[in-house]
Amino acid sequence: MKRALLLAAACAALSPFAASAQTLSSGPVVGAGNTLLSISAEGKSVRTPDLAVFSAGVTTQGKTAGEALSENAQRMTAVIAALRKAGIAERDIQTSNLSVNPVYGQPKRLPDGSFEQTDPVIIGYQATNQVSVRQRKLDQYGKVIDTLVSAGANQVNGPAFQIDSPDGAMDEARLAAMSKARARADLYAKAAGLRVVRVLSISENGGWAPPPAPPPMFARADMASAPKASPVAAGELEMTVTVNVSYELAQ
Template sequence: MIIIYMNPEKSINIAGSVIIFFILLFVFAKWGPAINFSTTSQSKGEPFVVNGEGKVSVVPDVAKVTFGIQENGGSLKQVQDSVNTKSKSLTNAIKKLGIAESDIKTTSYNVYPQYDYINPGQRITGYQVSTNYQVTVKDFDKVNDLIVLATDAGANIVGGVSFELSDSTKAEKTNEARVKAVADAKTKAEGLANAAGISLVKIINVSESQNGISPRFYAMPASGDSLEQKSIAQPDIQPGQTEIQVIISLSYEIR
């Protein structure tokens, strides 16, 4: 039998070290900082975003014709009375053409004093009074007749004709372009997903942008020439076409 004799002092030192180790371990576990353990997790990636475009060409269904009356004179009342009389005759003539009163809009009424700038004091020598109208025409065959009629009724301010879309037509055709844009975006998304080897889970966001629809404008007689001073020929005015464009962005969740 082998008997091992240990130094008593050495045994006491080892036991003390073990006790101190466990005390320190307890203190660290109790009040020490938390130990972070790293874990591996897969977070969702960025959305898969695809843009689609939809275009629709449409013929404008509303024409807006602008013209006015302008008078000059020394007496403000006389000038105003003259303009008002001609304006009444003008609006009555427009109504006889079959245009509703609600489609005749006064866009401005202006009174400008005329001054004598040669002599000191800026003395008022007369007044200029003008009134301007915008007439909405839904029957394009009446546009030329309206221009001639306005001239005969006393309109002497050069205006023009713009072709636009009514609110209902604009809404209808914009929706058609929107449907095309969504279909285009979905087709692109499916093609790209197949090529990249990813799966489309669901659409998580949709955004839209539209182009501005500008009226098609046709000027009447050149600026500076009053209508009553010109022999008005029947102009060949065509509404042409307006394009509505819608861009749709679809965001997909993928896996």
């Protein structure tokens, strides 16, 4: 009985080392005399965008914060109403920025060209309200922007063209990447007098992401006299996927 207990204790003490050994050997293992080949390949697919994301808003100034914000609220209400009238759904309009900031006067320039060293003086306040908009009818995008400017928007940022449901295009790029990886593996194997036995591991790097929006563009007062529909070209979007595949090669 005592011997059995000692044997059980010894097995318990060794079990953590056994688990550790299993963890260390969890990577790809090739057969004796075989070769490990790692391939990185890129696949692409091209789609026409079906979504344009942009922001529009109003910036106003006043002697007090309340004055600037009050005028801003009035003009922004008209801008949002114009979006709804243009057919933009409620779910596609989201406030992205609402802020009130002081406006400081410029320091007095001295005769020697330097500026007078005084504490900044607040001469007014600036209120900004912006909404992020998803435009689903791309052929109406230019018309919507012109309508917003006419309604009082003096800030326009975008568009960033996107694909509403990119999964299908991404899967197409994945298949292309895997096909390219296998063709490249066969090429290397043939050159080395070997053959591809099996796939050991597959991993994916990165993927498609919506392009960043361009910096804000402030609408000028004379934009109200612009053409009825500003020209917009959506072009194409390219989805890219990179896969890393490990193969086992043998004679």
